Amino acid sequence: xxxKIEVLLRKNKEWAKSVKTGDPDFFTKLTNVQNPELLWIxxxxxxxxxxxxxxxxxxxxxxxxxxxxxxxxxxxxCLSVIQYAVDVLKVKDIxxxxxxxxxxxxxxxxxxxxxxxxxxxxxxxxxxxxxxxKLSAIKDExxxxxxxxxxxxxxxxxxxxxxxxxxxxxxxxxxxxVHGLIYSLKDGMLRDLNVCIRNFSDITEFYNNIKKAxx
Ligand code: CO
Numbered sequence: 001x002x003x004k005i006e007v008l009l010r011k012n013k014e015w016a017k018s019v020k021t022g023d024p025d026f027f028t029k030l031t032n033v034q035n036p037e038l039l040w041i042x043x044x045x046x047x048x049x050x051x052x053x054x055x056x057x058x059x060x061x062x063x064x065x066x067x068x069x070x071x072x073x074x075x076x077x078c079l080s081v082i083q084y085a086v087d088v089l090k091v092k093d094i095x096x097x098x099x100x101x102x103x104x105x106x107x108x109x110x111x112x113x114x115x116x117x118x119x120x121x122x123x124x125x126x127x128x129x130x131x132x133x134k135l136s137a138i139k140d141e142x143x144x145x146x147x148x149x150x151x152x153x154x155x156x157x158x159x160x161x162x163x164x165x166x167x168x169x170x171x172x173x174x175x176x177x178v179h180g181l182i183y184s185l186k187d188g189m190l191r192d193l194n195v196c197i198r199n200f201s202d203i204t205e206f207y208n209n210i211k212k213a214x215x
Contacts, residue, residue: 036062039085042097043069068104071159083165098153099183153180161197
């Protein structure tokens with residue numbers, strides 16, 4: 001273990017040195033203030049590092065990650081991140097980013113028994129049940145799982161939009177939008193799921209579209 005920590009410290013030294021070489025004031029500028037315009041809610045998966053995949057530097061992205069990028073109304077941790085981002089940092093955009101091949105989504109999909117985490121992944125089973133008709137119409141299992149990854153992101157976008165935090169922000173006229181993206185491990189590309197919630201009527205429209213599509 002000690003060796004591993006030594007390696008990390010050495011790599012960190014090299015990284016800090018190279019950043020400083022590129023911009024001698026980089027760390028001084030960041031010491032006093034952080035002013036990100038974006039909140040990123042993503043999966044803890046080690047293959048989906050937030051800053052790297054969108055090419056943003058330290059200071060440019062406020063990040064919350066958990067298994068399967070879930071936004072649960074009783075999760076004080078996630079809610080605190082959203083509240084701080086919206087009320088204090090005044091971010092303009094919140095991105096919920098999922099990914100294909102998500103282990104959490106897969107576990108819920110095949111009903112794996114992994115322990116405590118099964119309770120957390122229960123939220124994905126709720127998404128499965130909500131869209132059962134739509135999902136069972138997809139015959140190819142891999143495609144069905146991909147679709148569940150997408151639907152999970154869309155549902156979490158709505159969960160963000162339905163927090164009291166966003167409600168209060170919109171009521172006071174603050175501009176903040178919630179978006180859903182999905183990342184592909186296969187090609188490193190992000191795709192826009194075209195759910196953008198900017199206000200209360202966007203939430204209504206989202207639900208109307210679901211109804212129209214017959215779930
Ligand atoms: Co994942």
